[in-house]
Amino acid sequence: MGDLCPSVGVVRFMCLSQSVSFTAGAFLVVGGGFALTKAWQINKRYLPVALMPLFAGLQQFMEGGVWWGVNTGDPGTTLWGAMGFIFFTWFMWPFWIPVASYVLEPSGSSRKPWMLAMSVAGLAFGLALYVPHLLNPDWVEVSVNRDSLAYEGTMILDYLMPRELTYVIYLFLIIAPPAISTYLHMRWFALTIVAVVVVDILFLRYAYISFFCLLAGLGTLHLIYIIMRNKCARECPMLFA
Numbered sequence: 001m002g003d004l005c006p007s008v009g010v011v012r013f014m015c016l017s018q019s020v021s022f023t024a025g026a027f028l029v030v031g032g033g034f035a036l037t038k039a040w041q042i043n044k045r046y047l048p049v050a051l052m053p054l055f056a057g058l059q060q061f062m063e064g065g066v067w068w069g070v071n072t073g074d075p076g077t078t079l080w081g082a083m084g085f086i087f088f089t090w091f092m093w094p095f096w097i098p099v100a101s102y103v104l105e106p107s108g109s110s111r112k113p114w115m116l117a118m119s120v121a122g123l124a125f126g127l128a129l130y131v132p133h134l135l136n137p138d139w140v141e142v143s144v145n146r147d148s149l150a151y152e153g154t155m156i157l158d159y160l161m162p163r164e165l166t167y168v169i170y171l172f173l174i175i176a177p178p179a180i181s182t183y184l185h186m187r188w189f190a191l192t193i194v195a196v197v198v199v200d201i202l203f204l205r206y207a208y209i210s211f212f213c214l215l216a217g218l219g220t221l222h223l224i225y226i227i228m229r230n231k232c233a234r235e236c237p238m239l240f241a
Contacts, residue, residue, distance in 0.1 A: 018067035028057030048100035059088035090129035095122040101177035
């Protein structure tokens, strides 16, 4: 299927495979493990943030399972991997990113109630997106487009609103919490997600969910840097004490 891959250099590099997914997964899991160890040592309020690279790595392992099923013609493995992949995509991220931002935010911050509200909204939103797929696995559709995995299918919210609005709500829930953080480097992380979205929309729409999760997963390396350098304490030691 190599001839299906575009000739543009950067897009060719981004064409995915089972080995790319497993390699990215291992890289992120190891990095997340280091971040968790460091977070435990310096300040446990970092822990939810430190879990994000680990989750991103597990998500890539799930996508590796999807590739395994596709390459071997095993629909059961494909479905199992896809359900694990979209668990993180649709449920975990719109819930966990607001939670992690809330826990990290200083006590007494006027931004915490907003983050808490977005955490509750993210939980409800994520459940609405994911649970129907557990009940209706035939809604999960996986195809190979230009040597990359494309995840399509029905969403329960399609019956209530245009799919584009679902995506807007989703992006708001994963970008807004770090964007309003007290900490400068968390706000920079929000810009990292924005950059991923822009690249995904402009160049990678043919398999946008798969590419978004890979690039956003690699974007969590920014969080490892924040924790390893204890950036939040450096920015505002009084609030982070």
